Amino acid sequence: MRRRELCGAAAVLAGDAAGYLEPIAPKARKLRTAQRTEFANLADVPLKSWAYEVRGTPEQDGDWATAEVELRYRIDGYDTAPVATRRTLELMREGDRWYVTADRPADGASDQLWHQGEVEVVRGAHSLVLGVGRPQEELRRIADTVDLAVPEVSDAWPGEWARRVVVHVPDSVKSMAGLLGSPEASYRGIAAVTTGEAGTGGERPAIADRVIVNPQAYDSLGSFGQRIVLTHETVHVATRTSTSPATPVWLSEGFADWAAYRGEDRAPDLIAPALTKAVRAGDVPEAFPVDEDFGFDGDADELSRAYESAWTACELIAERWGKEKLTAFYAAVGAHSGRDGSVEQAMDAVLDTTPERFTADWRDYLSTRLG
Secondary structure (H helix, E strand, O other), X not given: OOHHHHHXXXXXXXXXXXXXXXXXXOOOHHHHHHHHHHHHHOOOOOEEEEEEEEEEEEEEEOOEEEEEEEEEEEEOOOOOOOEEEEEEEEEEEEOOEEEEEEEEEOOOOOOOHHHOOOOEEEEOOOEEEEEOOOOHHHHHHHHHHHHHHHHHHHHHOOOOOOOOEEEEEOOOHHHHHHHHOOOHHHHOOOOEEEEOOOOOOOOOOOOOOEEEEOHHHHHOOOHHHHHHHHHHHHHHHHOHHHOOOOOOHHHHHHHHHHHHHOOOOOOHHHHOHHHXXXXXXXXXXXXXXXXXXXXXXXXXXXXXXXHHHHHHHHHHHHHHOXXXXXXXXXXXXXXXXXXXXXXXXXXXXXXXXOHHHHHHHHHHHHHHHHO
């Protein structure tokens, strides 16, 4: 089962529809139709590479087999390394040839945008927006907004990053959930998310970053909200190599909000309305939110307070210690070997404080700024 025979990978880059269908069993009419449509959907996507690799040993029963494969592709000018997605193929042998009879996402994997329809491509100065079933003018506005966000993010985050962002805009929240492999209910009201593989403290380049927009929730925002959302998500792309398993969610989300809001003339109570309400009612948080508090499937008000608490913590660092110390603190946490001790050591080394003192300062800060 050579890679070329198994998946017709070279045909995608060559624009060879017949070559792409050649590995499909002639009698697998539904699959051939689906693959023909997929090939057409990919036509405008600027691919740099496209290859399949068989993972492990295929399970074989006579002339039938099941293979787990990894599709690895790169978008030209944007991906620093291949993006990987897992597929399950069913095969049959005729003579000395193996043919594909079924192709589906592997367990726990999800479909790609081109499985949902014809991909329309809009290029910006720093952005590439790929949409399915959305008006071109909408995709252009998103590209323009990301183009404005990139220099703002570069000013907030001095670390090296590509300064290019790929955005996926599916046709619905259901389709968004399909791209993320999660229940639709998890993303109702969520305007956008960023997917990607966390870095390891800057030791290697980030790959697989995609900002995925929920078109219904995004459209419900005004221009200010849309700008904040896409700037926030662009921060996640920029900081990927310095974000690791050692980074608590409150720091990654708080920093992204700090960078998105830092140039805006908005009062703190307008940026953090849910937390303001709690503080004024005498309910000042005792501690920073834990990772689980940022789950999209929980209470919406609690989720808002988690994000707003994270923002105020980063805002406090920027105000008291300065922007450079905030970015150095972020990088130091991400460079730690693991979650245990990452925040404690970075606070000591960069901010000359302890989590206990910082938490007390933060609680006082909330009472002063929001009370």
